[in-house]
Amino acid sequence: xxxxxxxxxxxxxxxxxxxxxxxxxxxxxxxxxxxxxxxxxxxxxxxxxxxxxxxxxxxxxxxxxxxxxxxxxxxxxxxxxxxxxxxxxxxxxxxxxxxxxxxxxxxxxxxxxxxxxxxxxxxxxxxxxxxxxxxxxxxxxxxxxxxxxxxxxxxxxxxxxxxxxxxxxxxxxxxxxxxxxxxxxxxxxxxxxxxxxxxxxxxxxxxxxxxxxxxxxxxxxxxxxxxxxxxxxxxxxxxxxxxxxxxxxxxxxxxxxxxxxxxxxxxxxx
Amino acid sequence: xxxxxxxxxxxxxxxxxxxxxxxxxxxxxxxxxxxxxxxxxxxxxxxxxxxxxxxxxxxxxxxxxxxxxxxxxxxxxxxxxxxxxxxxxxxxxxxxxxxxxxxxxxxxxxxxxxxxxxxxxxxxxxxxxxxxxxxxxxxxxxxxxxxxxxxxxxxxxxxxxxxxxxxxxxxxxxxxxxxxxxxxxxxxxxxxxxxxxxxxxxxxxxxxxxxxxxxxxxxxxxxxxxxxxxxxxxxxxxxxxxxxxxxxx
Ligand SMILES: Nc1ncnc2c1ncn2[C@@H]1O[C@H](COP(=O)(O)OP(=O)(O)OP(=O)(O)O)[C@@H](O)[C@H]1O
Ligand SMILES: [Mg+2]
Numbered sequence: 152x153x154x155x156x157x158x159x160x161x162x163x164x165x166x167x168x169x170x171x172x173x174x175x176x177x178x179x180x181x182x183x184x185x186x187x188x189x190x191x192x193x194x195x196x197x198x199x200x201x202x203x204x205x206x207x208x209x210x211x212x213x214x215x216x217x218x219x220x221x222x223x224x225x226x227x228x229x230x231x232x233x234x235x236x237x238x239x240x241x242x243x244x245x246x247x248x249x250x251x252x253x254x255x256x257x258x259x260x261x262x263x264x265x266x267x268x269x270x271x272x273x274x275x276x277x278x279x280x281x282x283x284x285x286x287x288x289x290x291x292x293x294x295x296x297x298x299x300x301x302x303x304x305x306x307x308x309x310x311x312x313x314x315x316x317x318x319x320x321x322x323x324x325x326x327x328x329x330x331x332x333x334x335x336x337x338x339x340x341x342x343x344x345x346x347x348x349x350x351x352x353x354x355x356x357x358x359x360x361x362x363x364x365x366x367x368x369x370x371x372x373x374x375x376x377x378x379x380x381x382x383x384x385x386x387x388x389x390x391x392x393x394x395x396x397x398x399x400x401x402x403x404x405x406x407x408x409x410x411x412x413x414x415x416x417x418x419x420x421x
Numbered sequence: 422x423x424x425x426x427x428x429x430x431x432x433x434x435x436x437x438x439x440x441x442x443x444x445x446x447x448x449x450x451x452x453x454x455x456x457x458x459x460x461x462x463x464x465x466x467x468x469x470x471x472x473x474x475x476x477x478x479x480x481x482x483x484x485x486x487x488x489x490x491x492x493x494x495x496x497x498x499x500x501x502x503x504x505x506x507x508x509x510x511x512x513x514x515x516x517x518x519x520x521x522x523x524x525x526x527x528x529x530x531x532x533x534x535x536x537x538x539x540x541x542x543x544x545x546x547x548x549x550x551x552x553x554x555x556x557x558x559x560x561x562x563x564x565x566x567x568x569x570x571x572x573x574x575x576x577x578x579x580x581x582x583x584x585x586x587x588x589x590x591x592x593x594x595x596x597x598x599x600x601x602x603x604x605x606x607x608x609x610x611x612x613x614x615x616x617x618x619x620x621x622x623x624x625x626x627x628x629x630x631x632x633x634x635x636x637x638x639x640x641x642x643x644x645x646x647x648x649x650x651x652x653x654x655x656x657x658x659x660x661x662x663x664x665x666x667x668x669x670x
Binding site for chain 1: 522
């Protein structure tokens with residue numbers, strides 16, 4: 152209850168996530184982890200199959216102190232950030248072009264819809280041919296994967312504007328720019344944020360696949376490297392990290408929603 | 422889409438002038454060579470059966486529907502509208518909704534003043550989703566009046582409100598109208614409302630104005646007075662909802 156004013160949305164949504172989850176919901180996972188630990192200690196699960204939770208924690212600590220984990224994490228985060236920035240800008244830009252003009256729709260929407268049916272992960276071989284095996288194909292894959300969800304949602308949001316609100320804006324003297332700024336874009340925002348959340352989900356997925364491409368740093372590299380040395384504990388640390396990053400991203404978007412969509416009835420009530 | 426509402430909507434010489442306005446969708450014309458003049462500052466109520474074209478007329482006057490080439494529509498500008506639904510932008514505060522599209526350095530002050538006139542000073546920064554129906558409709562009124570309209574179009578603005586709130590809104594609208602004196606065209610289903618508020622009452626039927634009566638009774642009007650009841654009965658009869666056993670409306 153202390154840091155209320157400045158960092159409010161993010162902090163409070165994290166707090167909300169915790170209180171929502173509730174202690175009771177933690178019971179089953181906790182029991183499972185304890186059972187896993189017990190099975191690992193008594194023998195049925197060998198460390199080559201699956202390291203014990205305790206072992207995972209110890210390894211995570213060791214990797215953190217040695218600076219390895221932060222380094223791989225930073226590399227992965229950098230890839231996701233770059234890919235997301237490109238993908239989300241591209242997707243949003245194209246969706247606005249397609250959503251706001253008939254001509255734009257004809258030119259942009261048809262090819263995008265066609266490309267969308269292609270599973271983008273299948274493009275990896277082509278990307279390697281085009282971009283080599285450095286950072287470019289990895290970022291490009293994340294960018295491509297994130298562009299589609301945001302495109303579809305922003306486009307749907309722009310097209311889903313209540314027409315009577317647009318009429319109202321016209322009656323009260325808004326020109327085209329005013330209508331877009333005051334009516335269409337704010338109306339599309341909730342859907343756009345849904346798109347952003349979906350894009351974030353895709354971003355991690357793309358990252359996992361992209362980091363299988365001959366990486367020498369990043370969480371994916373960490374995992375692949377550990378596989379070669381049968382280090383299930385390190386693999387688990389990597390997986391855990393992917394999960395945590397996904398959770399963090401989701402929390403961030405929810406914070407963003409709480410701040411930007413404060414006007415929505417369901418959020419207004421408290 | 423670009424500021425000016427429609428090329429045919431010229432400034433009228435004071436009042437509103439509509440000639441030969443025809444609107445047809447499928448089937449018979451909804452508005453059939455309709456002629457109508459409204460004097461500056463006149464309060465006109467428009468009655469008519471459901472589907473008789475009242476909203477169609479208002480939409481055309483508001484510039485939302487095209488005006489046919491052979492029609493004349495000259496209106497005192499600006500034209501402002503309030504519909505049955507308040508149609509506020511949910512992502513803007515009450516104050517920003519009223520200030521929407523206003524220009525000039527005093528836009529914010531004018532919006533606040535308009536909200537004070539409808540008694541909503543305390544809700545200036547509220548989100549529309551938190552308003553009651555009556556409050557939202559008052560915001561819609563403020564948004565219309567803040568533009569100092571030459572013609573105020575009201576399409577059943579009180580229909581969704583409860584009876585008590587509606588009576589309060591009647592008083593408010595009359596008060597605002599007396600202060601600002603826009604020519605006003607109020608569409609309503611409620612004959613009592615029309616008789617209580619308007620200087621002049623029209624009935625629209627088959628796309629034309631079939632009844633046009635003046636109503637000079639001094640305000641506030643006693644809804645039990647003989648003139649009130651006589652006019653009311655006459656209108657109900659014309660609308661075909663009156664029998665000698667009583668009113669089915
Ligand atoms: N965009 C449209 N397309 C086709 N028909 C329409 C359209 N708008 C209105 N109409 C028709 O025109 C007629 C008049 O409609 P309008 O909405 O003007 O009636 P109204 O007098 O306002 O009725 P109410 O009192 O129920 O609101 C109706 O028959 C309606 O179906
Ligand atoms: Mg209507």
